[in-house]
Amino acid sequence: MSKLCVRSFAISIDGYGAGPNQDLQNPLGVRGPELMEWFFHTRAWRKMHGGDDGETGVDNGIAEQGFAGIGAWILGRNMFGPVRGPWPDDSWKGWWGDEPPYHTPVFVLTNHPRAPLTMAGGTEFRFVTEGIHAALEQATAAAGGRDVRLGGGVSTVRQFLRAGLIDELHLAIRPVLLGSGEHLFQGIDTHALGYECARHVAGERATHVFLQRRAAAEK
Template identity: 45%
Template sequence: MGKVRVHNFTITLDGFGAGTDQRLEEPFGDGVDHLHDWMDPLFDGTATGLDAEVGLDAESFGATIMGRNMFGPIRGEWPDESWTGWWGANPPYHHDVWVFTHHPRAAVQMEGGTTFHFTDEPIEVVLDRAKAAAGEKDVIVAGGASVVRQYLRAGLIDQLDIAVAPILAGAGEPLFADLGNALKQYEVVQQISSPAVTHVRLVRR
């Protein structure tokens, strides 16, 4: 059985995983310009040094869990089923992806083996489904911050790999807010910096 992981989740120095007013034109919201600049070389194959070693690690994952905000900018009832994510016809996942939403809809099969499942089931139920789909591979809780917080509060994440970018947002979607004593279950086992970001690894004790 694989692990439940958060991988390469990037936050600002003051702890925000997204800014304010997320929308179609600004998927990560305002106030977080350059938050993910360090990842661009990963996708175009030009990353070097520590950032290249961290990598995308896509081969390790067999299923993904995400929130609706990560899937797209549409809120409330779906006007239709034309929106199938930010990633085009062939998303980068190539496995089953569960999308939390208060408005479930039929699953969407995409090119390359990605299938989006839309659910309002409890997080534990969704995780069980993702684990079954992943088999021996890991399940990635991809985001956004609200979904990661829910799984942290429940103590269901085994490992978090976080990239801390040297920018300040001041407001937005915080990663570590309202967690109570949940973080006491985790310890920092690695902290190392590249010129672009600081990579921090937390594992469950």
């Protein structure tokens, strides 16, 4: 059975998953890239960008596992791009160039309809206007028995988390303090929602914490 998983989602030790003032120049917010430093050094990251170097330690192994067994993705609109309101045209095709790293159907949450967008390498962006439950239903069908990965951003993960829809949540906790930005858990009682820490692993540049919903563990 397909699970909805958050994998390799970086947060600061004070709980922020993005910095403040996100825009075209700062897609992760001011100082947001510091959260991803654990990933930037891995071979998995370098391979995604055409390189053949990079580190092969714990962080890399966990990053590679994050892409295994994924049949579809769900993204919030902010993760797809900085465009707000109705789509002015079809010129914006994401942050990733002609061949995004997903290689599966990707369901983008939005309030404004847009035709599907087929990219090189097997990625197809499909735009969902009916909300998170519809996106999960469509992504699960497209995944064909494999898992669905929820890519973010923070507000999108919070919506699915509040609804108790996430089965597994892998957080890469970076040893930095952002102080402001988008907080992942503020106002959310994860224990009451049935989540618990299944394991934690120390990597080279992050501590990897794996949360699991107890109902998911009992399936």
